[in-house]
Every structure is written in structure tokens, then in C-alpha cells.
Amino acid sequence: MTPVISKEEIEDRRIESIDMTVPSKPEYVGVIRLTVSGIANRMGFNVEEIEDIKVAVAEGCTNAIEHGLDDKFYINFNINNDSLDVVIKDKGKGCNIEEIKEPDLLNPKEGGLGLFIIKSLMDDVEFISKEGNGFQIKMIKYLGADI
Ligand SMILES: Nc1ncnc2c1ncn2[C@@H]1O[C@H](COP(=O)(O)OP(=O)(O)O)[C@@H](O)[C@H]1O
Numbered sequence: 001m002t003p004v005i006s007k008e009e010i011e012d013r014r015i016e017s018i019d020m021t022v023p024s025k026p027e028y029v030g031v032i033r034l035t036v037s038g039i040a041n042r043m044g045f046n047v048e049e050i051e052d053i054k055v056a057v058a059e060g061c062t063n064a065i066e067h068g069l070d071d072k073f074y075i076n077f078n079i080n081n082d083s084l085d086v087v088i089k090d091k092g093k094g095c096n097i098e099e100i101k102e103p104d105l106l107n108p109k110e111g112g113l114g115l116f117i118i119k120s121l122m123d124d125v126e127f128i129s130k131e132g133n134g135f136q137i138k139m140i141k142y143l144g145a146d147i
């Protein structure tokens, strides 16, 4: 039997979302940082959490700009009552996720740290990529998880 969901419960689980199409230019990363900072602040994340979200989102945008092949990329902020999830998508050639190497932190090199940083700063991270078909990353931060 399908459970009956009350109107209050539907309201309680409400998701609000903001979608943006952003020019693939590094100067727009700052605009997205400000945007996500405003959203996270409004949701009640603390200063450290907001800083982590800004860094992770900026890394995701930088990848979309660097590895994407289009002149724009897409970002979607989902405001849930217990979490913020951010999806960043580009129309680049994507990559084989299995071939992405974990950084060797004992012999650090420049580059290759973005995805590692995102995974360290966010609570849940998912990549979807089909070679030749763009890259999508979803990163989730839960409210109150870092106390
Ligand atoms: N948006 C993307 N499109 C295609 N490949 C990507 C994308 N983001 C990440 N990758 C792949 O994952 C690798 C690791 O990404 P990252 O950790 O950010 O390091 P960097 O961007 O410095 O190479 C990249 O070198 C690239 O092969």
C-alpha cells in the first residue's frame, strides 16, 4: 500500500532549487562563491561550513571551466531542509572515473587535488561521467553535521 503523506509532511520535505547557467570563464568562479555563500548562510550553516562549501564549489566550477568544452556550464543548488546539494555539470568530453588517481600526499604535485579537496570538505560526493559525454558532480553538505 502506498503510504499516505500529509500536506505538512510534503511541505516539510520541500526542496527549493536555484539553477544557473554560467559562462565558462574563471572570473565567474567568484560570482558562484558569493552565490553559494549567500545560500548557505541563509540556510543556517556556520562560518567554517560556509568556507568549506565555497572552496568545494569553486573547485567543481574550476574543473567545469578547465575540462569543459562548451562556453558555459550549469550549476544547480538544491535547498533541502537538512542539506544543501550542489550539482555542477559541463558539456566537456568527461573522463573515465576509474582512471582518476588519488593524489600522493607524500609527494605533492601541483594540480590533481580538486576532487580530493571536494571529497574532504563535503559530506557526500558523487561523480558521473561518461567519456565523451560531459562530467557531473553532486556534492552534499548536511546541516548540523559538523558540530
Ligand atoms: N569536469 C571535468 N571533466 C572532465 N574531466 C574531469 C572533470 N573534473 C575532473 N576531471 C578529471 O579528474 C582529474 C582530477 O581532477 P582534479 O582533482 O580537480 O585535478 P585537476 O583539475 O587539477 O587535474 C582531472 O585531471 C580530469 O582528468
Ligand SMILES: [Mg+2]
Pocket: 059, 062, 063, 112, 113, 114, 115
Ligand atoms: Mg581541478
